[in-house]
Amino acid sequence: MSERTAIVLLTRDLRVHDHPALASACSAFDRVVPLYVLDPALAGLSANRSRFLNQGLAELRESLRKRGGDLVVRRGDPVAETIRLARRVDAEGIGLSADVSRYAQERERRLRAECARHRMFLRLFPGVTIVEPGGLKPAGGDHYKVFSPYHRAWQGARRRDELAAPRRVRLPEGVDPGRLPAPPKGDSPDAVPGGESVARHRLKKWLPTLGRYDDIHDDLAGDETSRLSPYLRFGCLSPLAVANRAGDRAGPFVRQLCWRDFYHQVTGAFPEISTKAYRRGAREDWRYDTQALDAWTEGRTGMPVVDAGMRQLRAEGWMHNRARLITAGYLTRHLGLDWRAGRKVFARWLLDGDVPNNSGNWQWVAGTGNDPRPHRGFNPVRQAERYDPDGAYVRRWVPELAAVEGKAVHQPWRLRDEVRRKLDYPPPLEVPGTDPVWLR
Template structure:
């Protein structure tokens, strides 16, 4: 009987999972594997969310006759070890594009070659994979969003694949223990993790998606999808999401997500170095001002409300992200890296591409064609929180 291993990474779902679908089609026995890598220093919020994602994934696999195999250690070593143990012919996983993921994929390719294992990467993290679009003027990626958006809309999407009806594990394989969901030091009001919770939130959002374009900047109305954590962990497929939600403006946000993934693939130093060529950075050092910003006590109500939402929920409204990031970099003149690191500490959806890409956009070191753009916090509050409902909610 043919056996395949699927190494889950940022695709913690059964529905429209190309790697899992291909393995179930090619092999009679499939090992769904997740490796907890101790070298990844994750935040309490994301550790809790991940634990819930894995528990939900295990339950869904068990309902189909399978299970989630959990190991601890180096993901390359553990994946190859499990493949040897079960006599697998190959390993499949979703392609990813951070420096860590790219290095993992290179090492896995070398290890599989040495073990005579087939390795296959699948597109599943983005709608349009990085590298699929090349600028007409040359270069390996698009530097400006608008021409990318025009080209992105014309790309043929991959086929959405179904949920496997049955998953059969090899006999005698120890499945391993899931990480504990009880984590200290995080936000008190974090949304639950997992594909099941993601599908429920998507169902609720679809019913009101028609008003997304008019309402997604309304701070008090809170009419954004709040699907970003589920996209980050792969509880939802971005390809199926695009075809499911009837809102052109929401689809444009998915394009922004893809845009920064192709920027990161072309510029892996995005979290550390200014993307804009020739940028001169002159940031102040003011620990007291930075701490006040982090804790939501700057005295600027819209900024403080956003920062306190972050601490309470592990999430921040997108409009508030723009305002708080602009305040740090353009008003306080503090380094965008400090802000991006703080967001990464608390946000459930702190994707390397989007978190650091957006911070550079606001700071004027990244992809914004208007690098000196400022978001006036008082004007933003009057426009997007005119009755003060958002500020009252988080400052009370």
């Protein structure tokens, strides 16, 4: 009896623990080829994510080798390279974790057509989210458009069982595993490293703070959030495993995982989420001001909490979630600039910059997305005084203001003239036709 072979095409699932596609293939087939294809079309989008990705691939290779297998790496078009290798090893079919972006949906469509042409099967598996994007639907609709009813349905949804890592992975003989790329330097000097073991260690170390999450997650200076988002974005951690470790006592934290699932199901139904307004009839009378956009990007707007957030982004490839809301609200609601420009900046720098969450949150803040209150305001000074009350976060990232004590650091334009002139810090950006209350 001949041995049966399958390929597992890896994408945003760089782990061996709780990997449904990999576990299923190792259970049902004699030989399994874990494959990652480096697509030149995605190269250069983010040096930070490229570094994180390559670190994750290197660790995944080591994990697979410990189990007798290997990570096979190819370069080129993912569909063409997968089919070429499948024919080379006489694979019966291909397993793939289902995903929702326009890129992922097009890859799946093309791969399904090629599999049919070559008499192979393509099977999709869960694993990128906790609840599958198409698993919950409201009456009379194809997806939930508002978070609260989705959250209620999500809480009652039956979850799949968490899966152990396969004990053994066996490659077909003669398969060249290919060479891993060297991780690029990246743009952010303080970015965290990628990889499943780093992710699992970070989760284990952070879990004891979980009971305080509702009190600490908005504290800008305290910086006690989990910082697991990059590892979830690349699948170094299973989101189901994270939810299971958190357990029922972690309502506010698990609610954030639900938000992640929510935007995945929105993107599955609306793959244009990065380029088109989700909310029909949304006003999009944006200004286009290159100098203002550059000042915002570089953290020199003259609004300290905004500049602090943008500088953290550039240094770490990550930004506190509250700071993301403040910086995005400032760009769209005060400067009046197009949310797409801000999305692109975040997409370049963020380690966790995936399509559903980055684009979905930008549209929420801009009033073009899933927010049922699309005209809500964002006062950056009020936000700063509430979530960074003594100014420690601002002083950490805007050292020009380190000598300004207390919450006065949030409004340096109100300092005495002789004090303000000594600061190497710009005045707030002026926007024609506006007179924000916080600048008065």
